[in-house]
Amino acid sequence: MWRVGAIYTLVLIFAILIVGRVVALQLFEGDKWRSKAQTLSQRDVIVHANRGDICAADGRLLASSLPYYQIRMDFRAHGLTDSVFRADVDSLALCLSRFFNDKSARDYRNMLWKAKYRTKKNRYFLINRRKINYNGLKKIKNFPLFRLGKNKGGLICEQENRRIQPHLNLANRTIGYLLEGEQKQKIGKVGIEGAFESELKGVDGISIIQKLSGRWLPVNMVEPKDGNDLITTIDVNYQDVAQSALEQQLIKYNARHGSVVLMEVKTGAIKAIANLGFDEKSQSYKENYNYAIGEATEPGSTFKLASVMALLEDGYVGPMDSVDTGNGVYSFYKEKMRDSHYGGYGKITVQEAFEKSSNVGISKLVNEHYKNKPRSFINRLYEFRLNEPLGLDIKGEGIPSIKYPDDPTWSGVSLPWMSIGYAVEQTPLQTLTFYNAIANDGKMMKPRFVKELRYHGEVIREFDDEVLKSKICSNQTLEYVQNMLEGVVLRGTSRNLRNANYSIAGKTGTAQIADKNKGYKVKVYQASFVGYFPADDPMYSCIVVVNRPNKTKGFYGNQVAGPVFKTIADKVYAMSYSMHPIKVDEESIEPLVPVSLNGFKADLDNVFGELDIEIANEDINSDWVMTSRKDSIIEYKYRTVKKFVVPNVKGMGVQDALYILENAGLRVQVKGMGSVAKQSLRPGSYFKKGDRISISLS
Template identity: 70%
Template sequence: MWRVGVCYTLILLFAFCVVGRVIYLQVFEGEKWKGRAQSISKKDITVYANRGDICAADGRLLASSIPYYELRMDFQAPGLTDVLFKRKVDSLALCLSRFFGDRSKSAYHRLLWNAKFHSKKNRYVLINRRKINYNELKQIKTFPLFRLSPNKGGLICIQENKRVQPHINLASRTIGYLNKGNGNELIGKVGLEGLFENELKGVDGISMMQKMSGKWLPVNQVDPKDGNDIITTIDVNFQDVAESALLQQLQVYHADHGSAILMEVETGAIKAIANLGLNQKTNTYEEIYNYAIGEATEPGSTFKLASMMALLEDGYIEPTDTIDTGNGVHRYYNDKMRDSHIGGYGKITVQQAFEKSSNVGISKLVNQFYKDKPRNFINRLYEFRLNKTLDLDIKGEGIPKIKYPGEEGWSGISLPWMSIGYEVQQTPLQTLSLYNAIANNGRMMKPMFVNEIKYHGKVLKHFDEEVLNNSLCSRETLRKIKKMLEGVVLRGTATNLRNSSYSIAGKTGTAQIADKNKGYGHKVYQASFAGYFPADNPKYSCIVVINSPDKKKGFYGNQVAGPVFKTIADKVYAMTYAMHPPKQDEQEYEVKVPISLNGNKEDLDKVFKELEVTVDDKDIYSDWVLTSRQDSIIRYKNRSVNNHLVPNVKGMGLQDALYILENAGLKVNISGFGSVKKQSLRPGSNYRSGDRIYIELS
């Protein structure tokens, strides 16, 4: 009995332990084990949203997310038996070798065989490092084993979206790119990708998976919401023209980098923006940096526009006033100001000083009128908004520099040197905005890069143009400065840009800029041209800046940057029919007179009088006439009808022909429609009353 008692006691103690452990697990560790159980039987999988596209103004893709796939194989798939694998492995290895071309059939055979029979640690084996696109995936799914279901053939395709720009290098720095975030997700960092990251990325979904009968099956899902599409202002055709023209000139002059911007005058919409820099490793030009937006440098002579506007606005000068430039050299304290024209221009008008880009002429004018009150000059530049950024939505805009009298760096030579574009800094886009404002009758527009935000074709938001300054200067100053800008191309430094189809207005610029740490000692030049076209009715403004061209080949603005501007302008003009003046067709201006049949003069006179058509009836005595058009009048000729001879009714209408023939006693047979083409009886021949005549109408 004591043995039974011991067993009973032990069993009772064990039962108490079990019950106590159950209570402990339920009360104190219940949540912990419930969570662990759920993690084993349930899991959440993030379903990534499709990133929105960035499109050109006409809807063509500039950036889009395209699915690429990583290929792996599950060698422990339930249906992938050893017999099936051995029967198909040779043909699969051959197909993979032919498709990828990176290793032999035997190498692929070893990879597959070892993964199946000798490697138990790694279940999911990478087949090839190269990511494949959707069309390639469809081809791979026709291979042996891979054409079977995943549980039988073992094929696993891991999708990864890759951001691509179909038009390589076209505005790529402005479009932007993606970087990996903290969770390896791709995030827009620069350009439009960064600016509209929240709109483009969409909202990820969640798929809840539960393990049932050894398989993971979806039981609930929150669908992802695709990202919105961004419709830019970029015109792909114009962008291609700008890129090609800039690239060609950079290659010709072996320049370090350059940029070109095309802007719509009325709205400020950027239609093209090209940035190309020399990749020292590959010796090719690529979109390395957004120079158009981010690089602030001394603009040189394109800045003379602002100096001339200040002088005109303050009423100090007129274009017809004269200035003595002497021999082209003028000293300001210890520094010499020089004109590019050796020997100088002598005594010239203010208009000519601007057209010929005389450094001496412009600086002497500014120094003469503002030397004792430099703040007035700088205040004018501030009124032109040259000291402020354009408040661009895209990050990375360069900071303009217009120093004020008394600030660090101001000296006695600051004023004359600033007047010709030195000791100041502007980005190409900031300079273009000033020229665009002149073309837009003094209205400065904020540069626009985006027209709309869309979701599956539906417009969610439309961006309107934004005005930065409604009136830069007076209408009189605008009128004068426009004539000066036109004169630069007609008679000045940019005559090589003239053409017979349309007019161009603008200004050349040649600046010696500091070379990184070497300063101004090592001569490095920047060539530029800024302007607009057609000059009489501006539609587009454009700036071209080329940095560090080969000095031996050339470095002046009209020579290096001007041809790029002209190429862009020529092709944009050719592609934009609305810019063409209507053809003056001479026939449009010719007075239209009706075609008239021969007939009765009295009847014709009534009709032509009603239609206000001039008639030449000089020397007409007959009741019946022949008609003809000459210039803008109708001329009559006599047509006699003799009662004894067959009348001539050719060219008459049926009514008049019947009247004459039947009154002559002839019986008429008719065929056809229109005016009389033929008559059976010869005109002027004899006939007898009652004879039959056949007339054919046409």
């Protein structure tokens, strides 16, 4: 009995422990285990949103996400039995060999056979590392076995979206690209892709899938919201012209890199931006860095515009005042300033000093008037907004540098050298924005790359023009410098850019830039030209910068950068009909006399009398007349109507034509609207009363 009692006691204790554990699980650990059970039977799967497209101003695609697929095969699919597999494996291997063209059909057959029967991990087997597009996927879905579907044929397609730029490298760096983020997703980091990441990426959705009867099935979903499409200001045609012209010149002068920006004067919209640098690996020019936005360098002579404007604004000089440039060499302390023209220009006007780009002339004027008050000069440059970044949406803008007199590096030669574009730094786009303000009558516009946002074709936001400074100088100064800039092309350093069809205004720049290791000891140059056109009614401004051209081939701004500007301007002018002046041929102007229909003479006499129009042959004896316009008068001609002879009613209104034809005894059928253009019976032929005639109006 004690043995039975001991067993009974143990069973009772064990039962009490089980009940206690059940109660503990329910009351104290229930939430924990229920949550774990749910994770084993449910999963949250992120459904990525479609990234918005980036388009040109006319809607053409500049960047778009296209689906690509990696092909795998599930050899444990329920319907993929041995008999099904063996019946079509040879045919599938042949199709795969022909499609991928990397292995023989025999190799593919051996690979598939091994994956099916000799490999344990034969689920989601990778058929080929190459990812295929949608058209390729449609072909593969028709291959043997794969055409049977996922369950019986085992085909698995893993989708991955790739960002594609259809126009290859056009504005590649400005459009930008995607990089891998912290969570392995692709995000915009560079250019427009990075600046408008939040608008382009959309909102991801969530798919909740649950395990039911051994299979994962979707039970709920939060739908993803696609990203917005972004319409840029870039014109693909202008972009192609700018990039092609720049590349040809870089090749010709064996330059290190260069950039071009074309801007719309009134709005600041960037119509084209090209940045090309020499790639050692491919031995060709590629767009690997946005020099126009990111590279701040010494601009050289293009900065002389700001110096002359400061002198004019402060009232120190006028365009016709003179300055003595001597023999083209002048010393500021121990440093010699030289003009590029050997022997100098002697005594010339301020306007000539600018048009001929005299270093000595401009630096002497600035030093003479600001030597004892350099802060006034620098403050004036600051008023022109040359010391501030443009605040672009695109990241990586270079910081302009115009040091103040209290800077530790300031010296007695700082002022004259700054006046001609040294010891200051500007990016090409910052320089262009300043010149664009001159073309825009003093209003400085912020460069703009984006025009609007669209969601599935509907405009949801428009980007307005943004003014950085409403007026950078007085109207008088504007008038002076606009004439000077036009004079540079007409009489100065850029006479090679003169054009018979339209006028150009601008300024050359030839700067000796510092080498990273050897400073200014090695003569390395940067050539530039910046201006606008047509000069009398500016529509576009443009800057061209060519860095480190081979100095044995040429390095001056008018020689290296100027031709690129002219090529772009010529093509833009040819494609922009609004820029073409309307030529009026005086001889072709028609007299201000109305066109008249043929008709009843008495009615026509009343109309022309009211309009005070002179009539030739007014006394003609005919009830019906034909009219013709001759110079500034109307001339009448006879139109007789004879019995049983088909009248000529061409050119008459329908009312008069019906009156004549029906009174003559004809039955009339009318087609169309307007005046009589055709009649079925030939005028002058005989007819019988009651005959039918058809008249066509137009």
